[in-house]
Amino acid sequence: MALKASDLSVGDTYSETLVEDLKRTQIVQYAGASGDYNPLHTDEIFTTKVAGYPTVFAHGMLTMGMTGRMLTNYVGDGRLTKFGVRFTNQVWPGDTLTSTATVDEVADGVVKLSVETVNQDGTTVMSGYAEARVD
Amino acid sequence: MAVDKFPVEASHIMMFARSIGDDNPIYYDADYAKKTEPGAIIAPPTFAQSSAQFDPDYFLRPKTGKPWFGSGKEPTGIKREAGGGGGGGGGGGLHAEQHFEYHRHLQPGDVLTATTKPGKTWEKESKRAGKLVFSESITEYRDQKGELVITARGVGVRTERPVDSK
Numbered sequence: 001m002a003l004k005a006s007d008l009s010v011g012d013t014y015s016e017t018l019v020e021d022l023k024r025t026q027i028v029q030y031a032g033a034s035g036d037y038n039p040l041h042t043d044e045i046f047t048t049k050v051a052g053y054p055t056v057f058a059h060g061m062l063t064m065g066m067t068g069r070m071l072t073n074y075v076g077d078g079r080l081t082k083f084g085v086r087f088t089n090q091v092w093p094g095d096t097l098t099s100t101a102t103v104d105e106v107a108d109g110v111v112k113l114s115v116e117t118v119n120q121d122g123t124t125v126m127s128g129y130a131e132a133r134v135d
Numbered sequence: 136m137a138v139d140k141f142p143v144e145a146s147h148i149m150m151f152a153r154s155i156g157d158d159n160p161i162y163y164d165a166d167y168a169k170k171t172e173p174g175a176i177i178a179p180p181t182f183a184q185s186s187a188q189f190d191p192d193y194f195l196r197p198k199t200g201k202p203w204f205g206s207g208k209e210p211t212g213i214k215r216e217a218g219g220g221g222g223g224g225g226g227g228g229l230h231a232e233q234h235f236e237y238h239r240h241l242q243p244g245d246v247l248t249a250t251t252k253p254g255k256t257w258e259k260e261s262k263r264a265g266k267l268v269f270s271e272s273i274t275e276y277r278d279q280k281g282e283l284v285i286t287a288r289g290v291g292v293r294t295e296r297p298v299d300s301k
Contacts, residue, residue, distance in 0.1 A: 002172065019156060026154070033147070033154035035188035038195045039205030049210035052297040060230040061184050065155035068180040077161045078173035080180050084234030084288075090298065128234075 002076035003134045008106045014074040018066040018097040018117065022058060027093070030062040060087040063097065063126050067117050070099040075111065075132035085115065085128030096120040101130065109133055138249040141189040141276075145243040148178045151185055178241035183276055183285050184233075186249050229298070231269060232290035239284050246279045254288065265295025 019026070028042050036059055039046040047056045064085050071080060091097065099117040106112075111134045117126040145163070152162035157179055160167040168176045187193045197203040204213040241247070254271030261267050269292050276285040 026156070029150075029154040033151040034185045035193065036184075036195050037197060037205075043205045045206035045210050046204070049206075050204075061181060061233065062155065064233055065151075065179065065181040066157075069155060069157040069159070072157075072159065072180065077159070077171050078177055078240045080237055080240075082234075082236050083180050084232070086232045087230055 002079050003074070003111060003132070005106050005109065005111070005134045008103050008111055008134065010103055010105065012103040013100050014070070015098060015100040016070040016073060018063075018070060018099050020096045022091065022093055022095045022097070024056060024093045027056065027058050027062065030059055030065070034059065034061060036061065055093060057093075058091040058095075060085075060091075060126070063087070063091050063117055066097065067099045067115060067126060071101060071113070071115065071130050071132070074101055075113075075130075075134070079132040079134070080130060081110070081133060082129070082131040083115075084130075085126050087126050089119070089123050089125045091119065091125050095125075097125065104129075106134065109135075137251065138186050138189045138247070141186045141247040141249060143178060143182075143241045143243055143245040143247065145176055147185065147188075148176060148182060148243060151182050152179055155179060155181070173240060173242075175242050180235060180237070180240075181233075182241060183235065183247075183249075183274075183287060186247070186274075186276070190249075228291045228293040230289070231292040232288075234288040236286040237284075238282070238286070241284065245284070247276045247284065249274050249276050251275075261294075262299075264298040267295075268293045 031037050031042050041056055041059050047053050097117055101113040101115050104112045104114055111132050113130045115128045115130050118124050149163040161171055165176055202213050204211050251272050251274040254273050256270040259267045269290055271290050274287040278284050
């Protein structure tokens, strides 16, 4: 189900909760699927004793992946043409993430969106943009 | 990174979709996918990142018989100089940015190649992690016909010390 340009206005928003109480197991799942086995994400002993972080933390790409789900739920399957982000804060086990897409522009069959993912404290963990084809 | 052969497979797409908590049947149910606009199973937007699985030299995957920097008997399997913990503890830094441009969406049966070339590098001073060194890389994913399907731009950052999360 794709978006119709005629139904969209600048400033429209779409939000989803990406994850509630992020589990270390999901981070392990992402490591296995993506092939990024950096121990910082799954190895508590390495991460606390060697790298100096309070605990393991999520791959930025896990947050981007979950945010991509919000986007495809909004714009429809196979409609994304661009998706780019900056990772601004780490995502930790226990975090609850919410992501919002905001319509910046609709023209020539393309919607341009701003994308922001925040944690339970309202801190932005990732921000960026996306573009998608609309009907 | 150079990947000579990245076969896009249905079970890998399913596992990847599960790992990002996406239960959209277009990622695992071929019968359902047939009735959608793409008309077939496609891969989620960030799936191309898992090309790491097919990079023989990918340094964030343990390899048989080689030292690995994660914990075992000791907190790390590799002896390192003291004080080098910042930004990944030998893990190659942190991911600062990622950008994808989709020329089309990946489907099971695609066989991709990926070639990466370095982009810009720059430095920045940060209160939370000291000196930051950013480096950009651009990866082109091409399909079995040699057509460009995804252009990816990643930015990694090396930090002077671990990022203060407060």
